Amino acid sequence: MPTADELIDARTTDELASVLAAAGGGPASAVRDCGAALAGLAFSLRVTAVKEAVLADLPDGYPAFAAVIRAALDQSRFTGWMTFPVDAAVAERALADRVFEPALDLLAELTPRHTAEMAVRPFLAADLPRALRPVLGWTGHPDPHVRRLASEGTRPRLPWAPRLAALVADPGPALPVLDALYRDPSEYVRRSVANHLNDISRDHPDTAVAVAARWLADPAPTTPSLVRHGLRTLVKAGRPDALALLGFDPEARVQATGPDVRTPEVHLGEPLVFGYEITNTGPRAVRVVVDYVVHHRKANGALTPKVFKLTTRELAPGGRWSGIRRHPLRMLSTRRYHPGVHRVHLQINGRPYGAADFVLRGPREQSA
Known part of the structure:
Protein backbone atom coordinates (compact mmCIF):
# COMPACT_ATOMS: atom_id res chain seq x y z
CA MET A 1 0.00 0.00 0.00
CA THR A 115 -14.17 13.30 -3.35
CA ALA A 116 -14.04 17.05 -3.90
CA GLU A 117 -14.86 17.80 -0.25
CA MET A 118 -11.75 19.94 0.30
CA ALA A 119 -12.39 22.13 -2.73
CA VAL A 120 -15.93 23.02 -1.66
CA ARG A 121 -14.72 24.67 1.52
CA PRO A 122 -13.19 27.85 0.04
CA PHE A 123 -16.61 28.68 -1.42
CA LEU A 124 -18.28 28.14 1.97
CA ALA A 125 -15.65 30.33 3.62
CA ALA A 126 -16.08 33.05 0.98
CA ASP A 127 -19.89 33.29 1.09
CA LEU A 128 -21.63 30.74 3.28
CA PRO A 129 -25.29 31.50 2.41
CA ARG A 130 -24.59 31.58 -1.32
CA ALA A 131 -22.58 28.35 -1.28
CA LEU A 132 -25.14 26.50 0.83
CA ARG A 133 -27.91 26.96 -1.74
CA PRO A 134 -26.39 24.60 -4.36
CA VAL A 135 -24.99 22.37 -1.63
CA LEU A 136 -28.50 21.83 -0.26
CA GLY A 137 -29.59 20.93 -3.78
CA TRP A 138 -27.00 18.15 -3.85
CA THR A 139 -28.88 16.31 -1.11
CA GLY A 140 -31.42 15.21 -3.73
CA HIS A 141 -28.84 14.09 -6.31
CA PRO A 142 -29.12 10.49 -7.55
CA ASP A 143 -25.39 9.86 -7.04
CA PRO A 144 -24.47 9.08 -3.40
CA HIS A 145 -21.03 10.62 -3.92
CA VAL A 146 -22.65 13.98 -4.59
CA ARG A 147 -25.06 13.63 -1.66
CA ARG A 148 -22.12 12.79 0.59
CA LEU A 149 -20.27 15.84 -0.73
CA ALA A 150 -23.05 18.01 0.72
CA SER A 151 -22.51 16.62 4.22
CA GLU A 152 -18.77 16.03 4.18
CA GLY A 153 -17.84 19.31 2.51
CA THR A 154 -19.77 21.30 5.15
CA ARG A 155 -18.31 19.50 8.19
CA PRO A 156 -17.10 22.20 10.60
CA ARG A 157 -14.02 20.19 11.59
CA LEU A 158 -13.23 18.07 8.54
CA PRO A 159 -9.92 16.26 9.20
CA TRP A 160 -6.87 17.56 7.31
CA ALA A 161 -8.81 20.64 6.20
CA PRO A 162 -9.07 24.20 7.56
CA ARG A 163 -12.01 24.54 9.93
CA LEU A 164 -15.07 26.40 8.69
CA ALA A 165 -15.07 29.12 11.33
CA ALA A 166 -18.63 30.25 10.64
CA LEU A 167 -20.02 26.72 11.08
CA VAL A 168 -17.84 26.06 14.12
CA ALA A 169 -19.40 29.16 15.67
CA ASP A 170 -22.94 28.33 14.52
CA PRO A 171 -23.71 24.96 12.87
CA GLY A 172 -27.32 25.98 12.25
CA PRO A 173 -27.00 27.06 8.60
CA ALA A 174 -25.84 23.56 7.55
CA LEU A 175 -28.44 21.62 9.57
CA PRO A 176 -30.93 21.49 6.66
CA VAL A 177 -28.29 19.49 4.76
CA LEU A 178 -28.12 16.92 7.56
CA ASP A 179 -31.89 16.85 7.99
CA ALA A 180 -32.21 15.97 4.31
CA LEU A 181 -29.66 13.15 4.53
CA TYR A 182 -29.94 11.38 7.89
CA ARG A 183 -32.34 8.79 6.40
CA ASP A 184 -30.32 8.41 3.19
CA PRO A 185 -30.33 4.86 1.75
CA SER A 186 -26.53 4.90 1.38
CA GLU A 187 -24.43 3.98 4.42
CA TYR A 188 -21.60 5.95 2.81
CA VAL A 189 -23.72 9.09 3.06
CA ARG A 190 -25.11 8.32 6.52
CA ARG A 191 -21.62 7.80 7.93
CA SER A 192 -20.71 11.31 6.76
CA VAL A 193 -23.85 12.69 8.43
CA ALA A 194 -22.87 10.96 11.68
CA ASN A 195 -19.35 12.37 11.51
CA HIS A 196 -20.76 15.83 10.82
CA LEU A 197 -23.00 15.51 13.89
CA ASN A 198 -19.97 14.44 15.92
CA ASP A 199 -18.14 17.56 14.73
CA ILE A 200 -21.05 19.67 15.97
CA SER A 201 -21.01 17.88 19.33
CA ARG A 202 -17.48 19.09 20.05
CA ASP A 203 -18.49 22.76 20.02
CA HIS A 204 -22.27 22.67 20.55
CA PRO A 205 -23.22 19.56 22.54
CA ASP A 206 -26.73 20.85 23.31
CA THR A 207 -27.39 21.34 19.60
CA ALA A 208 -26.06 17.89 18.71
CA VAL A 209 -28.27 16.19 21.31
CA ALA A 210 -31.32 18.19 20.23
CA VAL A 211 -30.76 17.29 16.55
CA ALA A 212 -30.27 13.62 17.43
CA ALA A 213 -33.47 13.62 19.50
CA ARG A 214 -35.39 15.14 16.60
CA TRP A 215 -34.11 12.47 14.23
CA LEU A 216 -34.94 9.68 16.65
CA ALA A 217 -38.49 11.04 16.87
CA ASP A 218 -38.87 10.52 13.10
CA PRO A 219 -36.43 7.71 12.35
CA ALA A 220 -35.51 5.33 9.60
CA PRO A 221 -34.46 1.84 10.68
CA THR A 222 -30.85 3.03 10.35
CA THR A 223 -31.25 6.17 12.50
CA PRO A 224 -30.37 4.70 15.92
CA SER A 225 -27.04 3.44 14.58
CA LEU A 226 -26.30 6.81 12.95
CA VAL A 227 -27.09 8.67 16.18
CA ARG A 228 -24.89 6.36 18.25
CA HIS A 229 -21.98 7.09 15.95
CA GLY A 230 -22.76 10.81 15.82
CA LEU A 231 -22.84 11.16 19.62
CA ARG A 232 -19.80 8.97 20.29
CA THR A 233 -17.65 11.83 21.60
CA LEU A 234 -20.36 12.89 24.05
CA VAL A 235 -20.82 9.29 25.21
CA LYS A 236 -17.09 8.98 25.86
CA ALA A 237 -17.22 12.28 27.73
CA GLY A 238 -20.04 10.93 29.93
CA ARG A 239 -22.54 13.57 28.81
CA PRO A 240 -25.77 12.60 30.69
CA ASP A 241 -28.30 13.83 28.12
CA ALA A 242 -26.53 12.03 25.26
CA LEU A 243 -26.34 8.84 27.31
CA ALA A 244 -30.00 9.05 28.29
CA LEU A 245 -31.05 9.64 24.67
CA LEU A 246 -29.31 6.40 23.71
CA GLY A 247 -30.93 4.48 26.55
CA PHE A 248 -28.02 4.48 29.02
CA ASP A 249 -28.98 5.62 32.52
CA PRO A 250 -26.05 7.44 34.19
CA GLU A 251 -27.68 6.63 37.55
CA ALA A 252 -28.01 2.89 36.85
CA ARG A 253 -27.23 0.77 39.89
CA VAL A 254 -24.20 -1.22 38.84
CA GLN A 255 -21.18 -2.57 40.63
CA ALA A 256 -17.81 -2.85 38.93
CA THR A 257 -14.86 -5.01 39.84
CA GLY A 258 -11.63 -3.95 38.25
CA PRO A 259 -9.82 -3.03 36.26
CA ASP A 260 -7.74 -5.96 37.48
CA VAL A 261 -4.38 -5.32 35.83
CA ARG A 262 -2.69 -8.59 34.85
CA THR A 263 0.43 -6.89 33.48
CA PRO A 264 1.61 -4.45 36.18
CA GLU A 265 4.77 -3.82 34.14
CA VAL A 266 4.37 -3.40 30.39
CA HIS A 267 7.09 -2.94 27.80
CA LEU A 268 6.34 -0.67 24.85
CA GLY A 269 5.12 -2.83 22.01
CA GLU A 270 3.33 -5.24 24.35
CA PRO A 271 -0.32 -5.06 25.51
CA LEU A 272 -1.73 -3.89 28.79
CA VAL A 273 -3.97 -6.73 29.99
CA PHE A 274 -6.74 -6.23 32.53
CA GLY A 275 -9.89 -7.99 33.63
CA TYR A 276 -13.21 -6.53 34.69
CA GLU A 277 -16.66 -7.58 35.92
CA ILE A 278 -19.89 -5.57 35.94
CA THR A 279 -23.00 -6.49 37.94
CA ASN A 280 -26.48 -5.00 37.75
CA THR A 281 -27.45 -4.51 41.39
CA GLY A 282 -30.75 -2.79 40.61
CA PRO A 283 -34.29 -4.19 40.29
CA ARG A 284 -34.64 -3.56 36.53
CA ALA A 285 -32.72 -4.50 33.42
CA VAL A 286 -30.19 -1.86 32.39
CA ARG A 287 -28.23 -1.03 29.28
CA VAL A 288 -24.60 -0.24 29.96
CA VAL A 289 -21.97 1.28 27.74
CA VAL A 290 -18.60 0.36 29.16
CA ASP A 291 -15.47 2.30 28.23
CA TYR A 292 -12.04 2.38 29.77
CA VAL A 293 -9.75 5.35 30.23
CA VAL A 294 -5.98 5.10 29.94
CA HIS A 295 -4.12 7.98 31.58
CA HIS A 296 -0.95 8.38 29.51
CA ARG A 297 2.08 9.96 31.07
CA LYS A 298 3.32 13.06 29.28
CA ALA A 299 6.93 14.26 29.06
CA ASN A 300 6.37 16.63 32.00
CA GLY A 301 5.05 13.80 34.19
CA ALA A 302 1.37 14.81 34.05
CA LEU A 303 -1.25 12.22 33.16
CA THR A 304 -3.66 12.84 30.29
CA PRO A 305 -6.77 10.66 29.76
CA LYS A 306 -7.81 8.91 26.57
CA VAL A 307 -11.14 7.04 26.39
CA PHE A 308 -11.45 3.71 24.58
CA LYS A 309 -14.59 1.72 23.84
CA LEU A 310 -14.98 -1.62 25.62
CA THR A 311 -18.51 -3.03 25.24
CA THR A 312 -22.24 -2.32 25.25
CA ARG A 313 -24.49 -4.77 27.10
CA GLU A 314 -27.96 -5.22 28.55
CA LEU A 315 -27.91 -6.76 32.02
CA ALA A 316 -30.92 -8.32 33.71
CA PRO A 317 -31.38 -7.71 37.45
CA GLY A 318 -28.47 -9.46 39.12
CA GLY A 319 -26.85 -10.06 35.73
CA ARG A 320 -23.08 -10.00 35.37
CA TRP A 321 -20.66 -9.48 32.53
CA SER A 322 -16.94 -10.10 32.75
CA GLY A 323 -14.10 -10.00 30.29
CA ILE A 324 -10.42 -9.54 29.59
CA ARG A 325 -9.07 -6.61 27.59
CA ARG A 326 -5.73 -6.52 25.81
CA HIS A 327 -4.91 -2.89 25.07
CA PRO A 328 -2.00 -2.42 22.65
CA LEU A 329 0.78 -0.05 23.68
CA ARG A 330 2.77 0.40 20.50
CA MET A 331 4.39 3.33 18.78
CA LEU A 332 1.99 5.42 16.70
CA SER A 333 2.58 8.47 14.57
CA THR A 334 -0.22 10.19 16.50
CA ARG A 335 0.94 9.37 20.04
CA ARG A 336 4.23 9.39 21.93
CA TYR A 337 4.65 7.22 24.99
CA HIS A 338 6.78 8.13 27.99
CA PRO A 339 7.98 5.58 30.55
CA GLY A 340 6.70 5.61 34.10
CA VAL A 341 3.51 5.02 36.03
CA HIS A 342 0.30 5.11 33.99
CA ARG A 343 -3.28 4.53 35.11
CA VAL A 344 -6.43 2.86 33.81
CA HIS A 345 -10.01 3.06 35.04
CA LEU A 346 -13.43 1.87 33.87
CA GLN A 347 -16.24 4.18 32.77
CA ILE A 348 -19.81 2.85 32.86
CA ASN A 349 -22.64 4.98 31.49
CA GLY A 350 -20.35 7.96 31.76
CA ARG A 351 -19.34 7.43 35.41
CA PRO A 352 -15.83 6.41 36.54
CA TYR A 353 -15.31 3.12 38.37
CA GLY A 354 -12.13 1.76 39.90
CA ALA A 355 -8.56 2.63 39.01
CA ALA A 356 -5.31 0.75 38.77
CA ASP A 357 -1.75 1.74 37.98
CA PHE A 358 0.75 0.05 35.72
CA VAL A 359 4.34 0.86 34.81
CA LEU A 360 5.32 1.40 31.20
CA ARG A 361 8.88 0.52 30.23
CA GLY A 362 10.77 0.98 26.99
CA PRO A 363 10.81 -1.72 24.32
CA ARG A 364 11.95 -5.04 25.74
CA GLU A 365 14.98 -5.36 23.48
CA GLN A 366 16.30 -2.07 24.91
CA SER A 367 15.58 -2.78 28.59
CA ALA A 368 18.32 -5.28 29.40
Whole structure:
Protein backbone atom coordinates (compact mmCIF):
# COMPACT_ATOMS: atom_id res chain seq x y z
CA MET A 1 0.00 0.00 0.00
CA PRO A 2 1.34 3.48 -0.83
CA THR A 3 1.92 5.97 1.95
CA ALA A 4 -0.06 9.21 1.96
CA ASP A 5 2.92 11.04 0.49
CA GLU A 6 3.11 8.56 -2.39
CA LEU A 7 -0.51 8.93 -3.49
CA ILE A 8 0.53 11.74 -5.83
CA ASP A 9 3.87 11.09 -7.50
CA ALA A 10 5.59 11.42 -10.88
CA ARG A 11 3.47 8.62 -12.35
CA THR A 12 0.36 10.50 -11.27
CA THR A 13 1.48 13.73 -12.91
CA ASP A 14 2.50 11.93 -16.12
CA GLU A 15 -0.97 10.41 -16.41
CA LEU A 16 -2.68 13.68 -15.49
CA ALA A 17 -0.64 15.55 -18.11
CA SER A 18 -1.70 13.01 -20.71
CA VAL A 19 -5.34 13.39 -19.69
CA LEU A 20 -5.24 17.19 -19.83
CA ALA A 21 -3.45 17.20 -23.17
CA ALA A 22 -6.08 14.90 -24.65
CA ALA A 23 -8.78 17.20 -23.26
CA GLY A 24 -7.44 20.23 -25.12
CA GLY A 25 -5.16 21.55 -22.38
CA GLY A 26 -2.10 21.90 -24.59
CA PRO A 27 1.07 19.93 -23.85
CA ALA A 28 0.52 20.23 -20.07
CA SER A 29 4.27 20.50 -19.68
CA ALA A 30 4.16 22.15 -16.24
CA VAL A 31 2.11 19.25 -14.85
CA ARG A 32 4.40 16.68 -16.43
CA ASP A 33 7.57 18.44 -15.27
CA CYS A 34 6.46 19.02 -11.67
CA GLY A 35 6.47 15.28 -10.96
CA ALA A 36 10.26 15.28 -10.69
CA ALA A 37 10.09 17.73 -7.77
CA LEU A 38 7.54 15.84 -5.67
CA ALA A 39 9.86 13.32 -4.02
CA GLY A 40 10.36 14.12 -0.37
CA LEU A 41 7.39 16.50 -0.15
CA ALA A 42 4.51 15.98 2.25
CA PHE A 43 1.12 15.24 0.75
CA SER A 44 -0.26 18.77 1.13
CA LEU A 45 2.78 20.24 -0.59
CA ARG A 46 2.41 17.75 -3.44
CA VAL A 47 -1.20 18.82 -3.91
CA THR A 48 -0.16 22.47 -3.97
CA ALA A 49 2.65 21.85 -6.47
CA VAL A 50 0.40 19.98 -8.90
CA LYS A 51 -2.41 22.50 -8.47
CA GLU A 52 -0.05 25.34 -9.40
CA ALA A 53 1.11 23.38 -12.44
CA VAL A 54 -2.49 22.80 -13.55
CA LEU A 55 -3.20 26.52 -13.23
CA ALA A 56 -0.05 27.29 -15.24
CA ASP A 57 -0.95 24.88 -18.06
CA LEU A 58 -4.66 25.55 -18.53
CA PRO A 59 -6.32 28.71 -19.90
CA ASP A 60 -6.50 31.76 -17.64
CA GLY A 61 -10.21 32.50 -17.98
CA TYR A 62 -12.59 30.29 -15.99
CA PRO A 63 -14.90 29.28 -18.90
CA ALA A 64 -12.03 27.97 -21.05
CA PHE A 65 -10.39 26.40 -17.98
CA ALA A 66 -13.60 24.60 -17.03
CA ALA A 67 -14.11 23.39 -20.61
CA VAL A 68 -10.82 21.47 -20.43
CA ILE A 69 -11.78 19.89 -17.10
CA ARG A 70 -15.18 18.82 -18.42
CA ALA A 71 -13.52 17.33 -21.48
CA ALA A 72 -11.17 15.43 -19.18
CA LEU A 73 -14.22 13.93 -17.46
CA ASP A 74 -15.01 12.15 -20.74
CA GLN A 75 -11.93 9.98 -20.05
CA SER A 76 -12.41 7.11 -17.61
CA ARG A 77 -8.72 7.26 -16.67
CA PHE A 78 -9.27 10.72 -15.17
CA THR A 79 -9.98 9.40 -11.69
CA GLY A 80 -8.51 8.86 -8.24
CA TRP A 81 -5.85 11.00 -6.61
CA MET A 82 -4.92 12.88 -9.79
CA THR A 83 -8.24 14.73 -9.49
CA PHE A 84 -7.46 16.03 -6.00
CA PRO A 85 -5.16 18.92 -7.08
CA VAL A 86 -7.46 19.57 -10.05
CA ASP A 87 -10.34 20.17 -7.63
CA ALA A 88 -8.16 22.65 -5.76
CA ALA A 89 -7.28 24.37 -9.04
CA VAL A 90 -10.98 24.68 -9.93
CA ALA A 91 -11.67 26.43 -6.63
CA GLU A 92 -8.74 28.81 -6.96
CA ARG A 93 -9.39 29.78 -10.58
CA ALA A 94 -13.13 30.17 -10.02
CA LEU A 95 -12.86 32.35 -6.93
CA ALA A 96 -10.17 34.49 -8.56
CA ASP A 97 -12.58 35.08 -11.47
CA ARG A 98 -15.55 35.55 -9.12
CA VAL A 99 -17.29 32.47 -10.47
CA PHE A 100 -19.41 30.66 -7.90
CA GLU A 101 -22.34 28.39 -8.77
CA PRO A 102 -20.89 27.03 -12.06
CA ALA A 103 -17.70 26.02 -10.24
CA LEU A 104 -19.65 24.24 -7.51
CA ASP A 105 -21.57 22.42 -10.25
CA LEU A 106 -18.23 21.34 -11.72
CA LEU A 107 -17.02 20.07 -8.35
CA ALA A 108 -20.20 18.01 -8.07
CA GLU A 109 -19.34 16.46 -11.45
CA LEU A 110 -15.79 15.77 -10.28
CA THR A 111 -16.58 14.26 -6.89
CA PRO A 112 -17.58 10.77 -8.14
CA ARG A 113 -14.02 10.41 -9.49
CA HIS A 114 -12.56 11.22 -6.06
CA THR A 115 -14.17 13.30 -3.35
CA ALA A 116 -14.04 17.05 -3.90
CA GLU A 117 -14.86 17.80 -0.25
CA MET A 118 -11.75 19.94 0.30
CA ALA A 119 -12.39 22.13 -2.73
CA VAL A 120 -15.93 23.02 -1.66
CA ARG A 121 -14.72 24.67 1.52
CA PRO A 122 -13.19 27.85 0.04
CA PHE A 123 -16.61 28.68 -1.42
CA LEU A 124 -18.28 28.14 1.97
CA ALA A 125 -15.65 30.33 3.62
CA ALA A 126 -16.08 33.05 0.98
CA ASP A 127 -19.89 33.29 1.09
CA LEU A 128 -21.63 30.74 3.28
CA PRO A 129 -25.29 31.50 2.41
CA ARG A 130 -24.59 31.58 -1.32
CA ALA A 131 -22.58 28.35 -1.28
CA LEU A 132 -25.14 26.50 0.83
CA ARG A 133 -27.91 26.96 -1.74
CA PRO A 134 -26.39 24.60 -4.36
CA VAL A 135 -24.99 22.37 -1.63
CA LEU A 136 -28.50 21.83 -0.26
CA GLY A 137 -29.59 20.93 -3.78
CA TRP A 138 -27.00 18.15 -3.85
CA THR A 139 -28.88 16.31 -1.11
CA GLY A 140 -31.42 15.21 -3.73
CA HIS A 141 -28.84 14.09 -6.31
CA PRO A 142 -29.12 10.49 -7.55
CA ASP A 143 -25.39 9.86 -7.04
CA PRO A 144 -24.47 9.08 -3.40
CA HIS A 145 -21.03 10.62 -3.92
CA VAL A 146 -22.65 13.98 -4.59
CA ARG A 147 -25.06 13.63 -1.66
CA ARG A 148 -22.12 12.79 0.59
CA LEU A 149 -20.27 15.84 -0.73
CA ALA A 150 -23.05 18.01 0.72
CA SER A 151 -22.51 16.62 4.22
CA GLU A 152 -18.77 16.03 4.18
CA GLY A 153 -17.84 19.31 2.51
CA THR A 154 -19.77 21.30 5.15
CA ARG A 155 -18.31 19.50 8.19
CA PRO A 156 -17.10 22.20 10.60
CA ARG A 157 -14.02 20.19 11.59
CA LEU A 158 -13.23 18.07 8.54
CA PRO A 159 -9.92 16.26 9.20
CA TRP A 160 -6.87 17.56 7.31
CA ALA A 161 -8.81 20.64 6.20
CA PRO A 162 -9.07 24.20 7.56
CA ARG A 163 -12.01 24.54 9.93
CA LEU A 164 -15.07 26.40 8.69
CA ALA A 165 -15.07 29.12 11.33
CA ALA A 166 -18.63 30.25 10.64
CA LEU A 167 -20.02 26.72 11.08
CA VAL A 168 -17.84 26.06 14.12
CA ALA A 169 -19.40 29.16 15.67
CA ASP A 170 -22.94 28.33 14.52
CA PRO A 171 -23.71 24.96 12.87
CA GLY A 172 -27.32 25.98 12.25
CA PRO A 173 -27.00 27.06 8.60
CA ALA A 174 -25.84 23.56 7.55
CA LEU A 175 -28.44 21.62 9.57
CA PRO A 176 -30.93 21.49 6.66
CA VAL A 177 -28.29 19.49 4.76
CA LEU A 178 -28.12 16.92 7.56
CA ASP A 179 -31.89 16.85 7.99
CA ALA A 180 -32.21 15.97 4.31
CA LEU A 181 -29.66 13.15 4.53
CA TYR A 182 -29.94 11.38 7.89
CA ARG A 183 -32.34 8.79 6.40
CA ASP A 184 -30.32 8.41 3.19
CA PRO A 185 -30.33 4.86 1.75
CA SER A 186 -26.53 4.90 1.38
CA GLU A 187 -24.43 3.98 4.42
CA TYR A 188 -21.60 5.95 2.81
CA VAL A 189 -23.72 9.09 3.06
CA ARG A 190 -25.11 8.32 6.52
CA ARG A 191 -21.62 7.80 7.93
CA SER A 192 -20.71 11.31 6.76
CA VAL A 193 -23.85 12.69 8.43
CA ALA A 194 -22.87 10.96 11.68
CA ASN A 195 -19.35 12.37 11.51
CA HIS A 196 -20.76 15.83 10.82
CA LEU A 197 -23.00 15.51 13.89
CA ASN A 198 -19.97 14.44 15.92
CA ASP A 199 -18.14 17.56 14.73
CA ILE A 200 -21.05 19.67 15.97
CA SER A 201 -21.01 17.88 19.33
CA ARG A 202 -17.48 19.09 20.05
CA ASP A 203 -18.49 22.76 20.02
CA HIS A 204 -22.27 22.67 20.55
CA PRO A 205 -23.22 19.56 22.54
CA ASP A 206 -26.73 20.85 23.31
CA THR A 207 -27.39 21.34 19.60
CA ALA A 208 -26.06 17.89 18.71
CA VAL A 209 -28.27 16.19 21.31
CA ALA A 210 -31.32 18.19 20.23
CA VAL A 211 -30.76 17.29 16.55
CA ALA A 212 -30.27 13.62 17.43
CA ALA A 213 -33.47 13.62 19.50
CA ARG A 214 -35.39 15.14 16.60
CA TRP A 215 -34.11 12.47 14.23
CA LEU A 216 -34.94 9.68 16.65
CA ALA A 217 -38.49 11.04 16.87
CA ASP A 218 -38.87 10.52 13.10
CA PRO A 219 -36.43 7.71 12.35
CA ALA A 220 -35.51 5.33 9.60
CA PRO A 221 -34.46 1.84 10.68
CA THR A 222 -30.85 3.03 10.35
CA THR A 223 -31.25 6.17 12.50
CA PRO A 224 -30.37 4.70 15.92
CA SER A 225 -27.04 3.44 14.58
CA LEU A 226 -26.30 6.81 12.95
CA VAL A 227 -27.09 8.67 16.18
CA ARG A 228 -24.89 6.36 18.25
CA HIS A 229 -21.98 7.09 15.95
CA GLY A 230 -22.76 10.81 15.82
CA LEU A 231 -22.84 11.16 19.62
CA ARG A 232 -19.80 8.97 20.29
CA THR A 233 -17.65 11.83 21.60
CA LEU A 234 -20.36 12.89 24.05
CA VAL A 235 -20.82 9.29 25.21
CA LYS A 236 -17.09 8.98 25.86
CA ALA A 237 -17.22 12.28 27.73
CA GLY A 238 -20.04 10.93 29.93
CA ARG A 239 -22.54 13.57 28.81
CA PRO A 240 -25.77 12.60 30.69
CA ASP A 241 -28.30 13.83 28.12
CA ALA A 242 -26.53 12.03 25.26
CA LEU A 243 -26.34 8.84 27.31
CA ALA A 244 -30.00 9.05 28.29
CA LEU A 245 -31.05 9.64 24.67
CA LEU A 246 -29.31 6.40 23.71
CA GLY A 247 -30.93 4.48 26.55
CA PHE A 248 -28.02 4.48 29.02
CA ASP A 249 -28.98 5.62 32.52
CA PRO A 250 -26.05 7.44 34.19
CA GLU A 251 -27.68 6.63 37.55
CA ALA A 252 -28.01 2.89 36.85
CA ARG A 253 -27.23 0.77 39.89
CA VAL A 254 -24.20 -1.22 38.84
CA GLN A 255 -21.18 -2.57 40.63
CA ALA A 256 -17.81 -2.85 38.93
CA THR A 257 -14.86 -5.01 39.84
CA GLY A 258 -11.63 -3.95 38.25
CA PRO A 259 -9.82 -3.03 36.26
CA ASP A 260 -7.74 -5.96 37.48
CA VAL A 261 -4.38 -5.32 35.83
CA ARG A 262 -2.69 -8.59 34.85
CA THR A 263 0.43 -6.89 33.48
CA PRO A 264 1.61 -4.45 36.18
CA GLU A 265 4.77 -3.82 34.14
CA VAL A 266 4.37 -3.40 30.39
CA HIS A 267 7.09 -2.94 27.80
CA LEU A 268 6.34 -0.67 24.85
CA GLY A 269 5.12 -2.83 22.01
CA GLU A 270 3.33 -5.24 24.35
CA PRO A 271 -0.32 -5.06 25.51
CA LEU A 272 -1.73 -3.89 28.79
CA VAL A 273 -3.97 -6.73 29.99
CA PHE A 274 -6.74 -6.23 32.53
CA GLY A 275 -9.89 -7.99 33.63
CA TYR A 276 -13.21 -6.53 34.69
CA GLU A 277 -16.66 -7.58 35.92
CA ILE A 278 -19.89 -5.57 35.94
CA THR A 279 -23.00 -6.49 37.94
CA ASN A 280 -26.48 -5.00 37.75
CA THR A 281 -27.45 -4.51 41.39
CA GLY A 282 -30.75 -2.79 40.61
CA PRO A 283 -34.29 -4.19 40.29
CA ARG A 284 -34.64 -3.56 36.53
CA ALA A 285 -32.72 -4.50 33.42
CA VAL A 286 -30.19 -1.86 32.39
CA ARG A 287 -28.23 -1.03 29.28
CA VAL A 288 -24.60 -0.24 29.96
CA VAL A 289 -21.97 1.28 27.74
CA VAL A 290 -18.60 0.36 29.16
CA ASP A 291 -15.47 2.30 28.23
CA TYR A 292 -12.04 2.38 29.77
CA VAL A 293 -9.75 5.35 30.23
CA VAL A 294 -5.98 5.10 29.94
CA HIS A 295 -4.12 7.98 31.58
CA HIS A 296 -0.95 8.38 29.51
CA ARG A 297 2.08 9.96 31.07
CA LYS A 298 3.32 13.06 29.28
CA ALA A 299 6.93 14.26 29.06
CA ASN A 300 6.37 16.63 32.00
CA GLY A 301 5.05 13.80 34.19
CA ALA A 302 1.37 14.81 34.05
CA LEU A 303 -1.25 12.22 33.16
CA THR A 304 -3.66 12.84 30.29
CA PRO A 305 -6.77 10.66 29.76
CA LYS A 306 -7.81 8.91 26.57
CA VAL A 307 -11.14 7.04 26.39
CA PHE A 308 -11.45 3.71 24.58
CA LYS A 309 -14.59 1.72 23.84
CA LEU A 310 -14.98 -1.62 25.62
CA THR A 311 -18.51 -3.03 25.24
CA THR A 312 -22.24 -2.32 25.25
CA ARG A 313 -24.49 -4.77 27.10
CA GLU A 314 -27.96 -5.22 28.55
CA LEU A 315 -27.91 -6.76 32.02
CA ALA A 316 -30.92 -8.32 33.71
CA PRO A 317 -31.38 -7.71 37.45
CA GLY A 318 -28.47 -9.46 39.12
CA GLY A 319 -26.85 -10.06 35.73
CA ARG A 320 -23.08 -10.00 35.37
CA TRP A 321 -20.66 -9.48 32.53
CA SER A 322 -16.94 -10.10 32.75
CA GLY A 323 -14.10 -10.00 30.29
CA ILE A 324 -10.42 -9.54 29.59
CA ARG A 325 -9.07 -6.61 27.59
CA ARG A 326 -5.73 -6.52 25.81
CA HIS A 327 -4.91 -2.89 25.07
CA PRO A 328 -2.00 -2.42 22.65
CA LEU A 329 0.78 -0.05 23.68
CA ARG A 330 2.77 0.40 20.50
CA MET A 331 4.39 3.33 18.78
CA LEU A 332 1.99 5.42 16.70
CA SER A 333 2.58 8.47 14.57
CA THR A 334 -0.22 10.19 16.50
CA ARG A 335 0.94 9.37 20.04
CA ARG A 336 4.23 9.39 21.93
CA TYR A 337 4.65 7.22 24.99
CA HIS A 338 6.78 8.13 27.99
CA PRO A 339 7.98 5.58 30.55
CA GLY A 340 6.70 5.61 34.10
CA VAL A 341 3.51 5.02 36.03
CA HIS A 342 0.30 5.11 33.99
CA ARG A 343 -3.28 4.53 35.11
CA VAL A 344 -6.43 2.86 33.81
CA HIS A 345 -10.01 3.06 35.04
CA LEU A 346 -13.43 1.87 33.87
CA GLN A 347 -16.24 4.18 32.77
CA ILE A 348 -19.81 2.85 32.86
CA ASN A 349 -22.64 4.98 31.49
CA GLY A 350 -20.35 7.96 31.76
CA ARG A 351 -19.34 7.43 35.41
CA PRO A 352 -15.83 6.41 36.54
CA TYR A 353 -15.31 3.12 38.37
CA GLY A 354 -12.13 1.76 39.90
CA ALA A 355 -8.56 2.63 39.01
CA ALA A 356 -5.31 0.75 38.77
CA ASP A 357 -1.75 1.74 37.98
CA PHE A 358 0.75 0.05 35.72
CA VAL A 359 4.34 0.86 34.81
CA LEU A 360 5.32 1.40 31.20
CA ARG A 361 8.88 0.52 30.23
CA GLY A 362 10.77 0.98 26.99
CA PRO A 363 10.81 -1.72 24.32
CA ARG A 364 11.95 -5.04 25.74
CA GLU A 365 14.98 -5.36 23.48
CA GLN A 366 16.30 -2.07 24.91
CA SER A 367 15.58 -2.78 28.59
CA ALA A 368 18.32 -5.28 29.40
